[in-house]
Structure formats: C-alpha cells, structure tokens
Amino acid sequence: MLTSQTRQKFAIYGLMFLPGFTWASWVSRTPVMRDSLSATTEMMGLILFGFSCGSMFGVFITGKLIAWIGTRRNILYGILVLLAGVVTLMLGLEEQSRALTFISLMLLGAGTGMVDIVVNVEGAAFEQTLSKSIMTVIHGFFSLGTLVGALAGMAMTALDISTLYHFTGVLAVIVAMTAIVLRHFPTASAQAHADNPPTGSFTAQVMRELRDRQLLILGVVILAMALAEGSANDWLPLIMIDGHNLGHTASTLVYVGFTAGMTAGRFLGGYLVDRLGRVWMLRASAVSAAVGLVIVIFVDQPWLVGAAVLFWGIGASLGFPLTVSAAAEGGNSAVRVTIAATLGYFAFLVGPPFLGFLGEHAGLRLAMLPVLVMVLLALFCSGSAKKAQTA
Template sequence: MDAVTRRWRTALFLFMLAAGTGMASWVARTPAVRDGLDVSTGSMGLVLFGLSVGSMAGVMSSGPLVRRYGGRGAISVGASLIVTGLLVVAAGTGLSLAAGVFCGLALFGGGMGLAEVAFNIEGAAVESVIGRPVLPVLHGCFSLGTVVGALLGMGLTAAAFPVGRHLALVAALIAAAAVRAVLSIPHGTGKDDGNGAPGSGGLRGQLAVWRDRRLVLIGVIVLAMAFAEGAANDWLPLLMVDGYEVSATAGSLTFLVFASSMTLGRFAGGPLLERFGRAVVVRISAVVAALGLAVVIVAPSPAMAGAATVLWGLGASLGFPVTVSVAGDHPHDAAARVGAVSTAGYLAFLVGPPGLGFLADHIGLRLAMTVVLALVIVAATLAGALGSGRRTAAEPDPVTP
C-alpha cells in the first residue's frame, strides 16, 4: 500500500471514530438537554424528530452530491453540517430554545446521513485499491466512537459538566478530524465524469441500478441487518427496563455491552472475511444475531437476556459493511451501487425502529423484536447472493439486469 492510500484509509478511520463519538455524546446528554429545555417527554419527542428529518434528507441527497462533486465534496458538506448542528444544539440548550435544538438536530442528522453514505463509497474505493476488507474496520471505528462517546458522556454527566460545553468540545474534535480527512481524500471518488454506464447519472441512473436482481437481494440483506442494528440502538435499553424490569442504569449498561460487541465484531471481521468469504461470514453472523435475538425475546431472566445481547451485537456487526462492500464490486457502477445499498440501509435505520415502537404499543417490545428476528433469518437465507469473495473488475456480475 502506498503512502497516499495509507493516509486516505487512516483519514476515513479517524473521521468515523470522531463521528461515532459525536453521535454517542449527543445521545448520552439527551436527559440533560431535556432538562435544559424544561419540556415534557412528549415535547422532547417532537424535538428529536428533527434528527430523523435531517438524517432522511442527508441520506437521500448524498448519492446525487457524490455523483456531482465526488465523495470528498460530500464529506466536506456533511462534516460542516455535523459541526454546525452540534454547536446549534449546544446554544439552543443553553438558551432553552426547543426550536433551536430541533434545527441543530436537523443539521446534525443531515450531516451524518450525507457524510456516512459518502464514506461508504470512499471505503469501497479503498478496498478496490488494496484488495483487502476496509469497510468492516471503518464501521468498527464508528462503533468504537460510540463506546468512547457513551463513556465520556456518562463521566461528564456524573461530574455535572455543562452539556453546551461538552457538545462544543466534541464539535471541535469532529472539525479537526474532518480537516484531516478532507486533506487526505483524493478528488473525484464516485464522481460521475460522463464515462460510466449509459444513463448512470441523475435520479434515473440511481433507480436503474436496482434493475440488477442481485443488487436487490443485496439490498434486502443490508436492510435486514441494518434493521437489527438500529432496533438495538433505539430500543435495547428500554426493552430491558420495560421487558425485564431492570434499572435505567442497567439498561444503559446493556446497550454498552451491545455496542462493545459490535465494535469487536467489526474489528475482527477482516481476517474472517479473507479466510471464509463474505457469504459464509454474513450467513453465520445472521444466525448468531438471530440466536441472540431469540434469547432476548424469551429469556426467563434479565441476566440471560443481557448476556444474549453479546450474540446480537456480534452477529449484527458485519452485515451492513460487508453488503456495502459487495455492492461496490462492479466495473462501471460501483459508486452508484454503493450509494443505493447504503441508502437502503440507512432508511432501515431511520424508519424501522419507529415502526417497532408503534408495534410495541400493542404487543410490547419483547414480542415486537420477533419482526427483527424474522428479517435476520431472511438475511441468512439470502446470504449466498453475496458471493464467496471479492471479484476483480474484469469479472462479470453474476446476475445481470
């Protein structure tokens, strides 16, 4: 690997670590933000909706921006929105302005959605250069950042450190990582230069990639595995509190166990993928996640359910990055395919968990998780569509449009 590619890869890892820290820092200080705004839980739910609105907008606009300006340009815009959003949230909290926090979360979510899809495209490009898995470690850095951010948030909360100052410091950290990333990422990755496949540009080109039946199967897998990850991120602490009657602290610690398992699985995934291939690894991962979910749903004790989240986290860890990597194995439309599959995954992150909440109102969170279990089983069944390993650009796609 030459020095330029090494700096490129390192910059991606560093920014994803910072982004994960930023996301978890915000989540950890949510109670302090609510207290600063002096609003009810229901009103706080409306404030939090800003994050969903922004994230959806960022995810949907990322592909077109990458095609027009390249991954570097999209990441620059996304990072700017993330930093600005955190600063606006900090200011809104200090001034007790719920509308300000809503706008800040919209900016933050838009930046995260925009930057992360672009980073998947960049990561897939690095993989094609060095011929080794990169995306699992890239997502592992984000997961590690969530662990760091959660621990930092817990510590600063215990020390009664002002939430505004905390978020401002995290914004400065992300800004520094973004500058390093932008300076190290080459120009033009994913940019539509007019020499790709016919009709590859614009909305029509984005939709055209879904004519490939294999990509549709890959999209279903990434949607299912992203749903499993997002369900835990949004509902695992509350599931433990409501479903097993543990304390809020115990519920948070259970989520920390899950996040740590995700991190471990992603960092350990590279050698496994090189040895056994992507289809085998994702199939086994999905089975492990299904086993963990099943135990969480039916466990007779909170201790057993908490231990099962290790399996849930390990199993869900590789599904998203590996399927995105597979989508990038195409001689012409790699960026378009990665963008399409990434968008499907992030839509599952955003839309799926709220749907689980609606279902849980009627049958409870434990039973609602059977939907996630069913989707993970579907992912295990379809894993053969991922192929045994990486293909070179000279090899044809196994299933043509």
C-alpha cells in the same frame, strides 16, 4: 514516515469515526433528554424521527452532490451540518424545546447521512485500488466511534455532567479531527469515474442498476441487518430501563456492551471473511443477532440480557459493510454503493421510530419482534453475497 496511501486510509477511518462518535454521544443521553423534555415513549419516537428525516434527506441528496461537487467538498459540508446539529441540540435541551430538539436531530441526521455515504463511496473505490478488503474495518471505526461516544456518555451520566458541557466536548473533538484528517481524504472514486464514465443522468443510472436482481436481494439483507443495528442504537438504553428495570448508568453500560460487540465484530470481520467467505459470515451474523434479540425480548434475568446484547452487536456488525462491499463489485460502483447504503439507512433510521409507536402500546421489548423477523429473513437471503466471496 507514513506513505500517502496510508495517510489516505487513516483519513477514511478518522472521518468514519466522527459520525459514530457523535451519534452515540447523544444516544447515550436519550434518557436524560426524555426527562428534560418530559416526553412519553411515543413522543420520543416522534422526536427521534427528526434524525431519520434528516438522515434520509442527506442520503438522498449525497449521490447527486458527489457527481456535482466531488467527495472532498461534500464531506466538508456534511461535517458543517453535523456541527450545526450539535449546537442546535445544546440549545434545544437548554430551552427544553421539543421542536428545537427535533430540528437539531434533523441536522445531525443530515450531516451523518452525508458523511457516511461519501465515506462508503470513497472507501469502496479505495478498497478496489488496494485490492484488499478494508470495508469491515472502515465500518469498524464507525463502531469504535459509537463505543467511545457511549463510554463518554456513560461517564457524563454517572458524574451528572450537563449535556451543555458534554456536547461542547463533542464539538471540540469533531473540529480537531476534521482539521487533522480532511486534507488527506482520497479521491479514488473520481479516478474510477474518469476511467469508466457512466452514461445517462443520475436517475437513469439508478434505475439501470435497480434491474440487477442480486443487488435487490442484497438490499433485503442490508435492510434487515441495518434495522437490527439501528433499533439498538435508538432504543437499547430505554429498553433496559423500561423493559428490564435498570437504572440510567446501568442501561448505558449495556449499550456500551452492544457497541463493543459491534466494534469487535467489524475489526475481526475482515480476517474471518477471508477465511470463511462472505456468505457464511453473513449467515453467522444473522444467527448471532437473532440469538441476542430472542434473549432480550423473552428473558427477564438482567445479567443474561447484558450478555445477550454482545451477540446482538456482533451479529449486527457485518451486515452493512459486507453488503456494501458486495454491491460495489458491479460496473457503476458509486451508484450501486449509494443504492445499498440508502436501503440500509432507510431501515436503520426509519424503522426505529416506528418501533417507538409499537413500543408505546406493546412495550419496547415486544417492539423488537419485527426486528427479529427481519434478521431471520436476512439469514435466508445471505446467499446473494456469493459472488466474488474473496473480495
């Protein structure tokens, strides 16, 4: 018989799995989406920007919504928006409508942002009640969701299954998992808020926390590492097709390799952080991501590029959860986590569409150069996570 605490922990894991699964499900079909919509690389960048716009909207409003209606209702609304996005995407692709597809990605982005922020806030609070680091595992379930979604997408592509049937299955998974785990979702953040109530409006709390120099430097790290993750999630299949001349199925297989690296890095990350420390793991992650990016950008041998995405994925895996965990150690944990996660989402979502514009003129491989520069910057800023390395 599972204890209440164990059920709450697995509810967090399950709800973090869903946005990753949904995300990879449609990302794995971006080559099909591009062909169906007859879109150029630049046009695909504009369409993908819908996801970024929706996500940033979801991220920005979620902090205030948590204060108004709590985390449980907030995550339910996020799931409903996510479902609406999948339905609209199905309609957009069936009608071959770029505008409707753009709107669908806005809804998917808003739902993903809402769910992700709530789980990060609640996960950070729950982590502190356990006195045990679980943030890397929480994000590991997001990556596991992307891995499962990517594998399903690869199978659907190989079997030439239409996006209509594929995304109908995605809808069924979201509804079934939400019905199972939502009732066990914890509310540790509400208890922390009651024990140490913040003063001032939400905006005043944010401005007060932004005066913390360590939090700002942590923001640079999360900006860089989230960009490394987001650029692969949005562009890796197309990089493999346009930049390395792979087919649709092979390009999706490479993306599966990236998500496998992300998943492995996050599930093993907590064990390694406890032994090597947060700073050294962040530095190792930045080096690994840089090595992978260098090979993808400058090397022409497909087998070596396929191996390199594992380094890229493993390297990008720990930046987001470790910086969120470090940010949560301040006094106003919910606001600090919201700030850190928002910065991560900004790079994760706004950066990749910009790379699409760059890729239209310089090629998608060279468009990854700014990502490489940011990862190297994160390497030099990783010391900002030194405080409370045992967390």
